[in-house]
Amino acid sequence: MATLTIPYDLAVREHGPTVLRVCRAVLGSDVEAEDAWSESFLAALQAWPELPATTNVQAWLVTVAHRKAVDIIRRRVRHAVPYGDLPEPPPDAGPDHSAALDLRRAVALLPERQRLCVAYHHLGGLPYNDVAALIGGTPAAARRAAADGVAALRRHLAQNDPEEP
Amino acid sequence: MSTLHAAYDATSADLDRLSSHLVARAAEANLVDVAYVIDDSPLGRLLLAATARGVVRISFEIEDHDAQLARLARQISPRVLAAPARLDQLRRELDGYFAGTRTRFSVPLDRSLSSGYRRSVHEHLSTIPYGSTESYAQVATLLGKPKASRAVGTACATNPLPIVVPCHRVVRSDGTLGGYAGGLPAKRALLDRERAEHN
Numbered sequence: 022m023a024t025l026t027i028p029y030d031l032a033v034r035e036h037g038p039t040v041l042r043v044c045r046a047v048l049g050s051d052v053e054a055e056d057a058w059s060e061s062f063l064a065a066l067q068a069w070p071e072l073p074a075t076t077n078v079q080a081w082l083v084t085v086a087h088r089k090a091v092d093i094i095r096r097r098v099r100h101a102v103p104y105g106d107l108p109e110p111p112p113d114a115g116p117d118h119s120a121a122l123d124l125r126r127a128v129a130l131l132p133e134r135q136r137l138c139v140a141y142h143h144l145g146g147l148p149y150n151d152v153a154a155l156i157g158g159t160p161a162a163a164r165r166a167a168a169d170g171v172a173a174l175r176r177h178l179a180q181n182d183p184e185e186p
Numbered sequence: 187m188s189t190l191h192a193a194y195d196a197t198s199a200d201l202d203r204l205s206s207h208l209v210a211r212a213a214e215a216n217l218v219d220v221a222y223v224i225d226d227s228p229l230g231r232l233l234l235a236a237t238a239r240g241v242v243r244i245s246f247e248i249e250d251h252d253a254q255l256a257r258l259a260r261q262i263s264p265r266v267l268a269a270p271a272r273l274d275q276l277r278r279e280l281d282g283y284f285a286g287t288r289t290r291f292s293v294p295l296d297r298s299l300s301s302g303y304r305r306s307v308h309e310h311l312s313t314i315p316y317g318s319t320e321s322y323a324q325v326a327t328l329l330g331k332p333k334a335s336r337a338v339g340t341a342c343a344t345n346p347l348p349i350v351v352p353c354h355r356v357v358r359s360d361g362t363l364g365g366y367a368g369g370l371p372a373k374r375a376l377l378d379r380e381r382a383e384h385n
Contacts, residue, residue: 028220028259028266033208037201042194055204062208066217070264121193128190143190174190 023074029066036079037062039145040086046140047090049129057093061086083145087155120181127177128170134158135170142167209269219263221272224251228284229349229372234273237262240294241276243346246368261299280349286383289316291350299346303334307341314355317380321359343367349376 040061044054065085072081128136137156141147142163149160149167156163212218220242222235233251235243235258242262245254259266270277275293282288300308306329314320320328322335322342331337342353343365354376358364366373 024264026256026260026264028255029264030255030267033205033267037205038196041196041201041204042191045194045196055200058204059208059211063211063215063217066208066212066265066267067215070219121195124189124193128193139190144194178189 024070025072025074025076025078027078029069032065032069032078032082033062036082039079040082043083043086043140043145044090045125046128046144047087047137048093049125053093053097057086057089060089060092064089079145080147080151083141083147084151084155086145087141123181124174124178127174131170131173134166135173138163138167139170139174143171205268209267212265212267213269213271217265218267218269218272219265220258221267221269222255222258223268223270223273223277225273225277225280227280229368229375232280232349234276234280235266236272236276237296237298239296239298241273241347241350242296242299244348244350246348246372248369249367276350283349284379286379289383293350295347295350297347300341300344303337304341304344307338308345308347308351308353311342311345311351311353311356314352316352317383319355319357319377322356322364323359325356339364352376355380 037058041054041058044057044061045051048054048057061082065082072078128139131139134156138152141152141155142149147155149163152163152167153160209218213221216238220235220237222233224231224233226232230247231251232247233243233245233249233254234241235255243254243258245251255266276291279288279291279293283291297305297308307325310325310329322338323332325338326332326334329338338356342356345351345353345367348354348367354366354373356364357377363370363373363377
């Protein structure tokens with residue numbers, strides 16, 4: 022079977038930002054997200070030459086990142102680290118920055134399945150079939166969980182900023 | 187939800203830091219099959235690439251660096267990463283060569299991109315001394331096939347390691363330059379520089 026022959030460098034440049042967004046949303050903590058990102062791209066580099074030419078690279082990388090995030094969450098449970106260590110805004114942060122952190126807090130407060138479905142589908146671009154394969158349940162249930170999550174985030178945004186449609 | 191995307195955006199400094207950290211860990215784990223750097227030179231930007239065995243490819247900007255990286259991914263391995271450390275010796279030697287203080291290269295070479303008759307031409311090129319030239323016909327004769335000067339020309343045109351493996355030192359019997367993958371002005375500049383330093 023033909024294998025992928027894309028220079029790995031390109032994949033890191035093209036999909037690195039997306040994978041980091043997913044890791045940040047799933048884990049809440051920027052420090053843990055960077056660990057998950059590094060572990061994911063190192064594991065992906067190992068497997069890279071054997072990937073079939075038809076691979077959807079972004080979806081595959083998000084799947085690898087999911088497994089690494091699960092590893093980190095397991096370690097966290099063992100060591101009883103509380104969820105997330107969301108950064109505090111720097112004293113000179115503008116309103117955009119605080120709004121972003123506020124939205125990230127709202128994501129962190131979603132029920133876990135909703136948070137994962139929003140992260141993998143809306144940030145990672147994973148189709149609901151793939152999301153369901155990762156976290157269990159049916160694609161329809163994943164779609165509902167993502168929709169519920171987005172609705173909750175919209176309500177949160179509307180409460181905090183009545184101008185936001 | 188574009189607001190959601192933006193809330194998780196990383197700065198390019200964050201991404202650069204993560205990428206260099208990844209390259210360092212990949213190198214430790216021997217997972218960088220092709221390391222490369224793109225470097226300025228008096229002949230324009232050069233793509234320099236090396237495997238664990240040695241320098242495997244040098245290419246000129248007019249050959250399209252992205253296309254050359256894609257070729258390396260197909261021909262050698264798609265584990266291609268910007269890992270400049272492996273090219274340090276080559277970069278030092280090229281600096282010395284362009285400054286006129288170095289007349290031969292000692293950096294290890296990986297000649298796996300040349301094979302067959304071309305390989306024997308490329309190996310012969312490495313014996314042509316700094317500051318001198320041979321003609322395509324002379325090279326063909328020296329390699330035992332006096333009628334193969336066109337094949338010598340093709341071999342020179344497909345030299346994966348120009349500058350270091352000096353295909354620029356092969357010219358036509360009438361003294362005109364012939365061809366060069368880096369363009370004729372580059373070939374002329376290399377020969378003029380070597381002649382000037384040599385005399």
